[in-house]
Amino acid sequence: MSGSWTIAQASLPAPMDGVTLAHYLLVSAAMFTIGLVGFLTRRNLIIMFLCTELMFQAAGIALIAFSRFHLHMTGQTFVIFVLTVAAAEAALALALVVLLYRRKDSLSAEAWAEMKG
Amino acid sequence: MRCRDGALDAVINPYLLYVGLALGGLGVCMALPRRRVSPQALGAVLAGLGLGLALLGLGLKSERLPNYNFYIFSAIALGAALRVITHPRPVYAALYFILTILASCGLYLVLAAEFMAFALVIIYAGAILITYLFVIMLATQAPSEGELEALAEYDAEARSPVAATVASFVLLAALTTMLFGGAGDLRPRDGAGLDAPIEMMPQRAERSLREEGLIAAGDEVVGVDAAAWTATLRSGAEVRLPDSARLTNVERIGHDLLAEHPGSIEIAGVILLMAMLGATVLSRRQVELEDEAKRRQAERLAAAGTVFADREVSP
Structure with missing residues (x-):
């Protein structure tokens, strides 16, 4: 390796010892759970969608950790598709939220309770 | 890697894990916004303690000193994530979400995924979250006189916090039990x-x-x-x-993307095109307001007008 200092190749993985796949999976699962709690408890439509993004993010961390664990690139490639889906979801969901807000003048999820089946 | 009975014991002490998860659940439950005085700071400390216990349990089982970068980034990421769901004001929640993203990028860097780390900053923190901030600003009512600090009713109070937290953390306990059964050490990098x-x-x-x-x-x-x-x-x-x-990382991802998943790229392109069309169609639609809603909006605008008029008279 040449003398140039690069984050990924020289510096960071060196003190990697001691962190196992389980560490990353714990962080990923905890972040997913926080997103889930937020989705279930918050009543603001925008915050609810932010919480789904939080869950996407947790899935991304797990994918990258598995990619590193198996030394296989497909995990990282899949994060690109997670980003794609997140972007599409954000565009559609936010357009819907603006529409709903203009109609009911409120961001509360309970304003649409009559849509229950 | 095979999942076998008792494998959880090899990774972490189960009691420590479950006590940590229970503490974390209690903390998250206390930190959720409430109408009355809410013990948010105490809840955050409890949640942090719970996570710390679980991570400590992991650290006790591995014999070498752990990577401090991982702990810094994951603590920031989870702390900010907790703040996203507990902050009563949507704008601050979105800003804390950006912090979560940046900390996750740190985790990606520790995992030697530098391309995805920077892509995440550009796409998530740069594009998606800006869209969220725009919508939050579009869809928040202008504060009328006397309630500049007041929160919308649906932001001030969480919906059934106890049931949701219990259900979610039982799910988390089951998830971690399953996950740790098959987890092992990260391999050395030069594969x-x-x-x-x-x-x-x-x-x-x-x-x-x-x-x-x-x-x-x-x-x-x-x-x-x-x-x-x-x-x-x-x-x-x-x-x-x-x-x-x-x-390099970019060359490997590029090769994997184009050689192994060419069809997925096409599908991703179609998904994005559909989302763009959908968003355009949705936002072009005229909203037919009912008479009641029209009256409310007029009242609100009138109230805002008087607020500004007052300000001009008495600065």
């Missing part, structure tokens, strides 16, 4: 398999050789053997590849 795609990129190998001056001017590479790490030249000679011929 030979990661460089295998260079066999399909003779020109990439030739460029590295030329930069290092290991190839004659008229010669060219005709074949590469990644396992032996040598290149065969047209002149028949075999040369050892230099270290600069090792593929």
Whole structure:
């Protein structure tokens, strides 16, 4: 390796010892759970969608950790598709939220309770 | 990796894990916004303690000193994530979400996924969250007089916090039990398999050789053997590849994306196109307000007008 200092190749993985796949999976699962709690408890439509993004993010961390664990690139490639889906979801969901807000003048999820089946 | 009975014991002490999760659940439940005085700070401390216990349980079982970068980034990420769901004001929740993203990028860097880390900053923190902030600003009512600090009713109070937290943390306990059954150590970084795609990129190998001056001017590479790490030249000679011929993260992702998943790229493009069309169609639709809603909006605008008029008179 040449003398140039690069984050990924020289510096960071060196003190990697001691962190196992389980560490990353714990962080990923905890972040997913926080997103889930937020989705279930918050009543603001925008915050609810932010919480789904939080869950996407947790899935991304797990994918990258598995990619590193198996030394296989497909995990990282899949994060690109997670980003794609997140972007599409954000565009559609936010357009819907603006529409709903203009109609009911409120961001509360309970304003649409009559849509229950 | 096979999941076998008692494998959880090898990774973490189960009691420590479950006590940590219970503490974390209690903390998250206390930190959720409430109408009355809510013990948010205490809840956050409890949640942090719970996570700390679980991580400590993991650390006790591995014999070497753990990577401090991982702990810093994951603590910031989870703390900010907790703040996203507990902050009563949507704008601050979105800003804390950006902090979560940046901390996750740190985790990606520790995992040697530098391309995805920077893509995440650009796409998530740069594009998606800005859209969220725009919508939050579009869809928040202008504060009328006397309630500048007041929160919307649906932001001030969480919906059934106890039931949701209990259900979610039972799910988390089950998830971690299953996950840790098959988890093992991260492998050392220099896996030979990661460089295998260079066999399909003779020109990439030739460029590295030329930069290092290991190839004659008229010669060219005709074949590469990644396992032996040598290149065969047209002149028949075999040369050892230099270290600069090792593929970078971006080259590996690019190869994996185009060689292994070409159909998925097309599908992703279609998804994005559909989302764009959908968002355009949705936002062009005229909203027919009912009389009641029209009256409310007029009242609100009138109230806002008087607020501004007052300000002009008495600065």
